[in-house]
Structure formats: structure tokens, C-alpha cells
Amino acid sequence: MSDQDQTELLKSRLAEARSQAEPVCIVGQQSKSFYGNAQVGTPLSLAEHTGIINYEPTELVLTARAGTSLADIEKTLAAEGQSLAFDPPQFGGRGTLGGAIASGLAGPGRPWLGGVRDMILGVKILNGQAELMRFGGEVMKNVAGYDVSRLMVGALGTLGVITEASVKVLPSAVSEATLVQTPDSDVDLHALSEQLLRAGRPVTGLIHWDNRIYLRLAGTESAVEAACQALGGEQMSATESRAFWTSIRDQSHPFYADTQAPLWRVSLPPKAPLTGFTGECLVDWAGQQLWLKSDMSATALRALAQEHGGSATLFRGHLDDCDAFQPLDAVQTRLHQRIKQSFDPEHILNPTRLYREMEAA
Template identity: 50%
Template sequence: MIDTFKSQILAGTPLCIRGGGSKDFYGNAPHGEILATRGHAGIVAYEPTELFITARCGTPLVEIEAVLAEKEQCLAFEPPRFSAASTIGGVVAAGLSGPRRASAGALRDFVLGVKLLDGEARELTFGGQVIKNVAGYDVSRVIAGSLGTLGLILEVSLKVLPKPVADATLRFEMSQAVALDKLNRWAGQPLPIVASAWQDGVLTLRLAGARAAVEAAEKKLAGEKVGAGGTAPEGYFDELRDQRLPFFSDPAPLWRLSLPSVAPVLDLPGEMLIEWGGAQRWLRSSAAAGEIRAAAAKVGGSATAFRCDPALKEVVGAFAPLPEPLMNLHRRMKSAFDPRGILNPGRLYPEL
């Protein structure tokens, strides 16, 4: 399989690396001949007590999660499952994290090592399977979220964690401004809040951790507990994670705003869903890209055109433009790994 990949890369035609295709919409429009990764699949190693799993790129995410669940473990960054076909290679290449990100960390925080083929079909191994490793540059984490523009991920090692012992969901009615204030205050206290979501005047919190800690926090937060012991609360955060809530099926362009959690309520038209204690805000809005990006930049963050008409991305770009000194380093990094520019050209930025 690797030899097939190599010859496809060496042929020199621009390639579109594709796993399950569940994130074809993400980033700028894919171009090039399809390089299908699903055939290169399978879990290579899983050692629960060493807290890592190593899998080939085409391994379905659902398969990995099922194997981890048998040992009461999980991918704590909760990557979105936009379809059952989603592969681990695509998960890492996209670098997206789910509801628990603000407390557990992002996908890149859990990447321990990668094996990849770069744009010259060179097989490169970075990082490893141990948690603490500072030998060589941390290229593995750069590969996370690079949308396949630096290399074809062949294999990845991820840190895994135990599932929390106890879980609870709380729900409060409050305005966006009050919710943002409360979320930031709570985050400064030792409370087991692992996820949050505010939408339409309702704040939902997920608590998780030691049973006693969850129970004590529930009392302290004195909220209205929803669906005690039932499946509804867990279902909510799963639907949020996989973007199956009705909010995400609205036809208006979906923007992802990554902001400092303390950023105030933004004066932008459209509907807002807030996660990560205020640090990730989803916006359904037909406002001009320039207006949205300026509002995000003004408070120290950035705005991504996440899901919208490809024609819009064609004009405004999926990702916020970078300052020239930083873009210059991006171009040189691209050329260090893919000098001919054949891997997922333009998917991240037109010049990469």
C-alpha cells in the first residue's frame, strides 16, 4: 500500500488526500487526483497502561473509539464525527477538537508521533509512543491540522486517557453576556467543568471526573439538573460534538470564531452557539466575511469560514489571512516538506 502511495506521489500530479471524505467541506476546495487512504487501515498497537494507541491513517475513528471504550478509555479531545466513515488520518490532518477541548486539551496536545510520506515520497518518522519526548523538533504536532499539505500521514500515535468515572449535565437559563462572565469565573475555580455550550439563552454544562467531585460541584453550582441519569444529557454533547444539532443545519454560512474566552458578546448579525467556555463561538451569519474577520481580530482571535458555499470560500478563503512574516515561514515549511507543491494544494491557503 505504501508503495502505491509513493508511486502516486512520485508521479507528480497534484493530489487530494482523502480518507472517509467526511470533511471534504473543510478548508478551501480540494483539487487534484484522489489519493485514497482507506485501504491503509488497522490498529498497529494499543497499550492501555502506556496510554497510547497507534493506528494507520485509514482506520475508522469509530473503530478506534470502540477499542478504547472496551478498556474504559477515550480520545479526550473528542474529535467530531461528521460521518461514520471518518478516518483517524483525516481526524489528525484536520486537527479539529470537540466539546471537551477547553479542559482536556486539543487534538495536537494528544499527538505523540507520526509516520508520513512527504511531497517527495520520503518516509519520515517523528515523535514516538511515549508522553515525554523532546528529541528533535516537534513536527508531529505541526502535521496535526496541516490539512495534508505537508505530508500524507501513514500512521499516528495518540495519547489516550481514562473515561471520567462520573458525568453530569446542568442547565441554566441566562443571557450570553451573563454566561460568558460565569464561564470565565468558574474556569478560574477548581471545578470539574469539562464542557459548556450556550445557545438561545440556555447554558448547558457538562461535569465529569471523580464521583464525589461531580456531586459536590453539582451542589455548588445549584443549577437545574437535566435528564438525571438518562441518556438525554450525554446525547446533547454528542450531537454538539458531531454537529447534529439543528443549529448546524441552518443554510446560512457557518463561521468558527476562535477567541479569547473573555471576549465580550460580539456585535455581529446572526445566530451564535458558544463552546469551550467562550473560546469557540459558532456563528450562522450572512454578514460580510470582512466584518466577521475584523470583529474576531479586534478581540485577539480569528474567524474560519467553516461550512458554506464553496463560491464564498473561493473569494474570502477558508482561513483568516496571515501576517507576511508568518506566511513567509509557512511557505518555507511547505517547501521543506513538499517542494513541488503537489499535496493538497491550496487546501489551507492558496499559496501553500
């Protein structure tokens, strides 16, 4: 498939949808169609709006059309020894740059390497009035105007159709290793992570699953080697290590295989207690992200998450009368409604995908 710029086509389709007051459902490779509230509207596909527009390794910037696949981007970056630091999931080996930004999901390295919002530099979007607009740019520091680029991260296409984005890229770690340890007793992942960080160990992943701790180290060769020697544990081969972390990121790991119970993602402050979350769980992000297959009621789960200063997302699966995302307070609900109105006054862009309440004028 050759790269092509479909901006004008997308613009005219959106203008048409607007004139008909017909909602559109923005799609790429459909790798995250399960995510968020149910999709509404006629598909507006960016799958063929592809191509890397600019990549300059020494500027640490890559600009691509939204439909460009993450796999293609990774290949291009890898040839220069660089990568997308936020390590976006590629569910089923699929996923596009636009989808990575719109969903705002980040891989297991998030606490140490940053998320999508930390790496986005600029976007081109079509708002709900089919106006093409550019915010941010390709430079590292830019405080001109409100930060619309970051506002697109996690907005699930409710504010604009991302047509192009510039992201900061970083040199890939020269060396990577994974240590597997079997702890004797209860594990305090936060304390372990802090201890490693303060000792200058290059931690980029820390997971607890099935009574094992998986610790990823990535950095200079000498730093990784020194850490492996000092810390001990069973060391995975380089191939095993890469496959393991990819399976966590892309949810192809056996933990995610059973889809009977709904899959929750609980995001928590550092050192939050994990007691009370019942069900099978995989603890990611040194304890700050809990993947939970649970039959707990949404109300109870969300109340518990909130009590600990976090939130719970219904990540996969369906529950009656349960929206995907933790409800907002009254002030922020109103701000969400008004912001939606400011970008998409006709409410045609992915309506209700993020919050139903956003569609109230």
C-alpha cells in the first residue's frame, strides 16, 4: 500500500457528515474498537491516510499521518536506533499513530519513560466543523497558545479527527534484560522500584503476576550488566524478554486470554493499597496500574479506586448500565460539555465514546 494524503477527502466527508448532522465514528485499523463506550455513527476511516512525512533522528522528531501503522513507524525508528518511548500497545499487532494518541494508552514503561502526553509535540486536526487546524509543531518547547495537542491525547476522537501528529522520539536503550524473581512474602513493588531508582538502576518495567516479579532493565550496557549482577534472579534471554514485555503491552499474555469476566484497568497513586480489589490481577507500573478480571460491581470497584485516589476503567467487556470511564465531578462534567461544544458544536465526532454527558449542550 503506498502512502497517501487523504486530508482533503477526510475534510469533505466530514463536511458532508456535518451538513447531514450525521455522526461519524473515527477508525484506523480497529485495534481498539472495544475501548471506550460503544461506537456510534458512520465509520470515517483513516486507515489509508498514511505515511511518515518527516523524520529527523537528530531532531528527535517524527511526523506522520494519523493512519500510519505503529509497526511501520517502529521499523523506521529502529533503523536509526530510536523508538517511541511511550511504547503504545499494538493490540493484535495492529494500531495507528492516530489511535495511539486518541486512546492515550501507554505500555508497561509508563512510570519511568512517560506517556503519550509527554511525547506529543504537535497535531493537525479537523474539528467538528471540518476546519483543518494545526497546533504545536515539531519543536521540543512550545508554549504558544493552549496545548491542544495534549488535549487530543485520550480524548478518543471526541474533539477532532487527528490527521497528522508529531511526536518526540528517543534513542532506544542499547541493552535490555529481564530478571524474574519469586518473592518469599508480600511484595511492596513501590518500595522495590524506589530502591532501584535511588540506586541508579535503569528500571523500565516492574510487574507482579502469579507470584513472580518481572523486572525490566534497559539502558547502557554497563548499567544493565551491573544491575543484573547486583540484583539476582532468573534472567530471561533477550528474545524472551522482548516477547514477554510485548505480550504485556499488547495483551497477548495468557493473563488476558480469558475474557469471561470484564477486564478492568485501575490507575492508582504510588504505594496505594491493593487490598479489596478481588479477582485475578496483574500488577503493572510498580503497583500503579492494576489489570483486574473481576466480578466486583462497577460501583464498588470505582468507589474503592477513588478512595485510594485513583480511578477504574472498564477496559474490555460489557456491563449493563456501566460506562467505560469513571464519572467526573460536576465542575469537570460541565467543562467537558463546554469543551466538546467548542470543538464540535454539532456533536458529530465520536459522540458518547468518552462520556455520554459530553453530548449535553
